[in-house]
Amino acid sequence: MLALCLPAANVLGESVATQSQEHPIAAAAAPKVDTGDTAWVLVSAALVMLMTPGLAFFYGGLVRRKNMLSVLMQCLMILCLVSLQWVLFGYSLSFGPDKGSLIGGLEWLGLKSVGMEPNTNYAATIPHQVFMMFQMMFAVITPALIIGAFAERMKFSALCVFVLLWATFVYDPVAHWVWGVGGFLRQSGALDFAGGTVVHINAGMTALAAALVLGRRQGYPNGISPPHNLPFAVLGAALLWFGWFGFNAGSALSAGGLASNAFTVTHIAAAAAGVTWALLDWLKHKKPTTLGMITGVVAGLVAITPASGFVTPMGAIWIGIGAGVFPWLAVTYIKGALNYDDSLDAFGVHGIGGIWGALATGIWACKAVNPAGADGLLYGNPMQFWVQTKAVVITMAYSFMLGVILLNLVDIAMKLRVSEHEERVGLDLTQHREGAYTLID
Amino acid sequence: MKYIIGIIQPDRLDEVLKRLTEREIHLVTVSNVVGRGRQKGIAEVYRSHKEQGSLLKKVKLEIAVNEAYVELTVDAITAGARTGSIGDGKIFVLDLPECIRIRTGERGGEAIG
Numbered sequence: 001m002l003a004l005c006l007p008a009a010n011v012l013g014e015s016v017a018t019q020s021q022e023h024p025i026a027a028a029a030a031p032k033v034d035t036g037d038t039a040w041v042l043v044s045a046a047l048v049m050l051m052t053p054g055l056a057f058f059y060g061g062l063v064r065r066k067n068m069l070s071v072l073m074q075c076l077m078i079l080c081l082v083s084l085q086w087v088l089f090g091y092s093l094s095f096g097p098d099k100g101s102l103i104g105g106l107e108w109l110g111l112k113s114v115g116m117e118p119n120t121n122y123a124a125t126i127p128h129q130v131f132m133m134f135q136m137m138f139a140v141i142t143p144a145l146i147i148g149a150f151a152e153r154m155k156f157s158a159l160c161v162f163v164l165l166w167a168t169f170v171y172d173p174v175a176h177w178v179w180g181v182g183g184f185l186r187q188s189g190a191l192d193f194a195g196g197t198v199v200h201i202n203a204g205m206t207a208l209a210a211a212l213v214l215g216r217r218q219g220y221p222n223g224i225s226p227p228h229n230l231p232f233a234v235l236g237a238a239l240l241w242f243g244w245f246g247f248n249a250g251s252a253l254s255a256g257g258l259a260s261n262a263f264t265v266t267h268i269a270a271a272a273a274g275v276t277w278a279l280l281d282w283l284k285h286k287k288p289t290t291l292g293m294i295t296g297v298v299a300g301l302v303a304i305t306p307a308s309g310f311v312t313p314m315g316a317i318w319i320g321i322g323a324g325v326f327p328w329l330a331v332t333y334i335k336g337a338l339n340y341d342d343s344l345d346a347f348g349v350h351g352i353g354g355i356w357g358a359l360a361t362g363i364w365a366c367k368a369v370n371p372a373g374a375d376g377l378l379y380g381n382p383m384q385f386w387v388q389t390k391a392v393v394i395t396m397a398y399s400f401m402l403g404v405i406l407l408n409l410v411d412i413a414m415k416l417r418v419s420e421h422e423e424r425v426g427l428d429l430t431q432h433r434e435g436a437y438t439l440i441d
Numbered sequence: 442m443k444y445i446i447g448i449i450q451p452d453r454l455d456e457v458l459k460r461l462t463e464r465e466i467h468l469v470t471v472s473n474v475v476g477r478g479r480q481k482g483i484a485e486v487y488r489s490h491k492e493q494g495s496l497l498k499k500v501k502l503e504i505a506v507n508e509a510y511v512e513l514t515v516d517a518i519t520a521g522a523r524t525g526s527i528g529d530g531k532i533f534v535l536d537l538p539e540c541i542r543i544r545t546g547e548r549g550g551e552a553i554g
Contacts, residue, residue, distance in 0.1 A: 222493045226485055285486045295488060332489035345488060 031118040034125035037254040041126050041134050044250025048137035051243035052079050052144050058236025058298070059148050062227040062291075062344050066426025067152045068436035074159055078144045081160060082167050086136045087111050093172035095122065095135065098182025103173050121181045123253040134250060135175075142171055142199045148346030149207035150214045150416075153423050156431040158416045162406060166206065170402045174202050174395060190391035191365055191373060191384070193262065194251035196306025196358045197395045204351020205396050207342060209403030214416055216341035218423055230290055237294035241270055244301045248308040261369055262308035266301065269320035273300025276324020284332070292328075299327040299349050303357030307364060310373040315364035322360060327352045355392055362388030442537040442553060443511050447502040448476065449522040449530040454500050457521030461504075464513045468554070470503040479527055499530065505537055507550050 056075035060068050082090070089109050096104030108114055111132065119128040143163045147154070177183040178190065178198050185197070192198060217224060227233060248266040252259035277296025278288040303323035304316055311319065331348040342348055362385035365376035375381040410416055417423075422430035429435060449457060454471065461469060475496035485492045506514050515532055523529050542552040 221490065226487055226492055226495070281486070281489070284489065285491075287486070289486055289488075291487055292489075328489075336490075 031120050031124050033116075033118060033127060034254070037123075037125040037256075038127060038130055040255035040259065041123070041130050041250055041253055044246035045130070045134040045137055047243045047246025048134070048141065048250065049079075049243075051137070051240050051247065052076070052141045054236050054239025054243055055141065055144055056236065057232045058240060058294075059151060059233075059344050061229040061232030061234070061236060063151050064225050064426070065228045065437060066428055066435075068228065068428060069432055069434055070156070070427035071147065071151055073156070073432055074147045074154075075144045077156075077160065078147075078163050079140050081163055082140045082143060083136055085164055085167050086132075086139050090139055090167055090172050091132050091135065093168065094139070094175040095132075095180050098176070098180060101182050101184040101187065102176070104176050104180050125254060131253065134253075138195055138199055138247075139167060139171055139175070142195075142203045143167055145199070145203035145346055145350050146207045146210060148344030148350075149210040149342045151343040152427065153214060153217050153417050154427075155414070155416060155418050156427070158410050158414050161414065162410045162416070165406050165410070166403070169406065170202065170206065170399055171198075174198050174398065177394075178391070185391050185394065188390065189374065189384075189387050191310055191361050191388065192306040192358065192391070193309035193361075194248045194305045196302070196354050196361065197391055200302045200305060200350045200354025201358060201392060201395045202354075202399045204347045204349075204354050205399035206403030207346035208340070208351060209400050210407060211340045211342040211347065213404060213407040213411070216339075217343065218420065220341045221336075221339075227291065234290060234294055237297055240298060241301060244270070244305075248305060252309060258309055258370060264313055265308050265311055265316035265319075266304050268313050268316040269304035269307075269323065270297045270300040272317045272320025273297060273303065273323040276321050277328050280324065280328045280332075295331075295345070295349060296324045296328070299323040299353040302350055302353035303360060305354070306358045307361040310361060310365035310370050310376075312364070312366065312369055315366075319357065319360045319364060322356050323353050326356045355396070358388050358392045359385065362386075442540060442550060443506055443508065444535040444537040445502075445504045445506060445511070445514050445518075446533040446535070447504075447518040447522070447530065448474070448499050448532075449502065449518065450524070450528060451498055451500045453522040453524070453529075454502075457502065457518055460517035460521040461514070464510075464517050466504065466506065466510060466514055466517060468504065472501045472503075474499050474501045478531075497528075505540055505553050507553055 052075050056072045060071040063071055087110065089106065091111065091114065092106055092108035093104045096106065096108040099105050114128050114132050116127045116129060118124050118126060119131065123131045143166055175198050177185040178192050179186060244266055245263055249259040249263035252262055274293045274297040278293040281292040282288040300320040300323040303319050307319055327349050330352040331345050335342060335348060361376065363377045365373050365384060366379045367373055367375050374384050377385045407416060418427065418430060476499055477496050502518065504514055511534065518532055539548065540552045541548050
């Protein structure tokens with residue numbers, strides 16, 4: 001089985017197919033930067049960067065007034081911290097020369113030898129530095145997704161330490177397994193075009209671990225006030241949707257047919273999932289809710305992420321519908337039944353949506369879309385579904401266990417949770433000495 | 442002088458203001474408040490979580506009047522706010538010992554209108 005994932009999709013598929021006249025296969029010859037590809041991936045990196053502030057508003061709108069700034073601050077501080085971790089050693093651990101199929105080496109510490117020449121293993125037509133920056137934005141948003149699980153009760157200092165540990169011991173290895181040259185999941189043939197396992201299952205499972213380790217908020221479930229600003233949540237979801245075009249279509253690492261397909265199916269899945277969630281709310285609660293619809297949209301975007309370089313528009317509709325159904329079931333029934341407080345449904349949306357998307361890739365993938373991909377269950381290759389399942393289970397287990405271990409370590413060292421009094425007063429005032437809104441002009 | 446407080450359903454505010462204007466009662470202070478009475482409102486749903494026992498949104502009117510306007514004011518609020526359902530609200534009438542207009546320093550009944 002071919003090694004098939006994001007960088008491979010570019011190297012083997014799109015670039016070769018569309019540019020073979022200009023660069024006759026000879027990857028060995030001095031690689032040439034393509035201006036169109038470079039422009040698109042630069043823009044995509046900026047689009048993905050915008051998703052973290054977008055996520056901050058999506059999450060921020062859902063918490064109580066007294067915790068609004070804490071959510072914005074956590075997301076933006078993660079943007080700062082992980083960016084630095086990435087250039088210092090994170091990128092090298094993720095994409096550096098392989099060590100035992102498990103981790104990248106330290107050869108690229110401080111971006112040593114990550115320069116303006118392309119790296120043909122990852123993206124033959126764009127500067128290596130552009131690839132590194134594009135990947136950085138993924139490394140940033142992934143831990144930011146987790147904060148939804150422990151919103152309104154995590155100590156800020158503990159968050160900073162936890163995020164750095166998590167980026168180093170969870171994100172970087174998993175990114176290497178799936179995307180790094182030599183990574184064992186990449187070699188197994190698991191398909192993950194833009195980060196269904198690396199980003200969403202990874203964040204979703206640690207989110208579940210965090211909800212369990214930190215415990216419920218005081219007053220949960222019935223004593224918690226409703227979301228303080230749904231329009232912010234809608235704004236955030238819209239920014240996520242916009243940024244996701246860079247996330248998925250940018251993962252083609254080239255500006256051509258593959259990017260076009262990813263762009264198209266991304267939009268379609270989001271639309272299908274938004275409609276599905278609204279309909280389910282309509283059936284169960286008599287009214288279609290705004291929060292439900294935007295949650296569906298995000299779940300659809302999550303689910304199409306691993307599939308976006310491999311499925312057809314019709315496949316995307318089915319993946320979108322599934323992304324409306326399964327996370328909805330998780331949020332509506334499972335969370336209540338198990339009584340854990342995944343405050344903003346980071347596990348329900350990203351975990352469940354990510355698992356569905358990774359499995360669905362094994363169902364609807366087809367080589368007609370991407371010759372460098374593989375055929376899925378519906379195209380006569382049930383083995384692909386099995387390969388996807390293995391990658392899902394391995395990632396789930398690793399992220400969950402490491403999540404539990406790292407959170408407990410930080411808890412022993414410095415306590416994860418704010419005091420009961422601080423939780424009642426709110427994190428804005430107690431962690432940052434600020435308030436999001438003034439009462440008097 | 443009396444100080445009249447009306448707690449009403451938010452959607453009845455326009456109607457109450459219209460009835461007050463018809464009776465030439467123009468001075469009123471309005472605020473958004475939350476509270477609870479015997480009524481159960483529309484339970485809000487967020488990602489399938491139904492809000493339970495939450496406080497309901499209401500509007501509070503405060504009107505200071507001379508004795509001659511007390512019944513007119515009560516009539517206006519009642520006429521505008523009553524739907525016949527539980528949750529229409531309440532009116533409280535309090536004695537008001539003093540009233541001062543800041544600009545002129547006028548006191549009592551003269552200052553109120």
